[in-house]
Amino acid sequence: MEKKQVVIIGAGISGLLACKYCLSKGFNPIVFESQSDIGGVWAKTIRTTRLQSFKGSFQFSDFPWPSSVTQDYPTQHQLLNYLRSYATRFDLMNHIQFNSVVKGIEYDGPPTPSRETFPQGKWKVTVENSQSTKVHDADFVILCVGRFKDFPNIPEFAPGAGPEVFRGKMIHSMEYAAMDHQEAEEFIKGKSVVVVGFQKQGLDIAMECSSVNGKENPCTILYRNDRWKLPDFSPWGIPLSYLYFNRFSELLVHKPGEGFLLGLLATILSPLRWGISKLVETHVKKKSPLAKFDMVPKCSFSKDLRSGLVSIMPEDFFNRVETGSILLKRSPGFSFYQDGILIDGENKPTLADIVILATGFKGIQKLQSIFMSQDLRDFIAPSPDSRVPLYRECIPPRIPQVAIIGFSESISNLFTSEMRCRWVVELLDGTFKLPSIKEMEKDISNWDEYMKQSAGEYHQRSVLAAIDIWYNDQLCKDMGWNHRRKNGMWAELFEPYGPMDYIS
Ligand SMILES: Cc1cc2nc3c(=O)[nH]c(=O)nc-3n(C[C@H](O)[C@H](O)[C@H](O)COP(=O)(O)OP(=O)(O)OC[C@H]3O[C@@H](n4cnc5c(N)ncnc54)[C@H](O)[C@@H]3O)c2cc1C
């Protein structure tokens, strides 16, 4: 039987994986990548960015990190080289068309009369490069377009209080990250910089500003909420993976579709769950002067972890706050005036030459933008506050000839994308079939419920952290694999799971 024509959009980590697994099953995919290189977000980062995930959890199951990379948290450069070696090893480059922007994909087949589902048909993929615009046919499209690029989240301001009145420069972190390192340094040198946003990108940029400008021109970080930022990954000497990423830790939390007994067990064990969170919190408070700077988060550590809001604090950060090269300001909002910003709750304006918005991205809009028809865009975002409804976090049930990889996140996105690509390719190869739309939507609603409980207002991030094994079990069962991958009961219960547990 003739194999389906698969088109993959994006050659970041997810796109490379999708390509590799398609090839392994005899498909001949075409990958369209808008940039001139592989790597996606890793192709260009700010100077100091390195992997935040432990490298053992962020590696391809059949292609470990080379022994020459000795650091646990490799640099951007090392990661990019690793991705290049992977692409070479599995001969992926020949399948990628670079500098090829997918302008949109259009469903080409009969919808059901009510336009509620789009079950059969092909896709028309419109691709633009420097020479021409062409339309390619595809039976199946795998979207690997990422969520942390291209569509910045810019706060809204009242008329006359936005960047239009500011005489300095306002940019998004995305633009800062796109600069050459030397250019970025010159951009901030000798300037009063305000960084808005205090997750990883904001933190890294503020560290760079303070390195370049010292306390003569301190960098102000303006942020809304305190989050747990870890000084290391081993609270009280216990690796975090033993507290949150083994089967035992998953017994302590409610899981989507868990059934009565597992639900009861999670309820009975909830004091232990609370205790583990406290254990981590006391460690962080002991090692970092959170109380001194009034930065103890209101949320528990466990909640921040499940919401994907935990990051690593650079070693020297609090020294820089102490010595005055970083100023911290917490406020729910701000506005611009001609010479800087006005922080809600402060009487004095804050002077600034540059404001860098490290305020994250609009990943859902990015995903929607790939679909040309409004009907299909509506399936991706049924309402402004809904999650992207994906079966197994991969397939929109009503548009089943498209898969989305790399949208919902975890503690190691490479690992998660690899598992999903394997599942999608087994689906394409006919190893299993999708259940009915109704069953898929029921399953999605169970996961919605879980995400709302675990991540609250951040549920749209669709973070899997802390129930990855439960999720991977479902993928394994669909594919007909044994989901228990360890040797012996003890290891099965207490050893953390990682990519190498899923070697074929
Ligand atoms: C600075 C930074 C550091 C991070 N660190 C970590 C970490 O330590 N651990 C972790 O687990 N996660 C981390 N992440 C999350 C990161 O998103 C994932 O690790 C992973 O790299 C995502 O890969 P991806 O292929 O899904 O998406 P991306 O890397 O975003 O790749 C998407 C690709 O699609 C291409 N593309 C998009 N639209 C089109 C189009 N219309 N036509 C053609 N091509 C298109 C883009 O050019 C890009 O190459 C980090 C993210 C950032 C931004």
Ligand SMILES: NC(=O)c1ccc[n+]([C@@H]2O[C@H](COP(=O)([O-])OP(=O)(O)OC[C@H]3O[C@@H](n4cnc5c(N)ncnc54)[C@H](OP(=O)(O)O)[C@@H]3O)[C@@H](O)[C@H]2O)c1
């Ligand atoms: N490996 C690394 O070292 C590294 C480096 C950079 C980025 N990353 C990853 O890249 C991804 C994106 O990171 P990111 O830092 O760009 O984005 P992010 O994680 O989405 O964080 C956005 C930040 O902006 C704030 N914010 C959002 N809207 C705001 C508004 N209207 N006003 C004020 N503040 C606002 C948020 O505050 P609230 O918390 O109050 O919502 C948050 O602090 C993450 O997954 C991150 O882990 C990793």
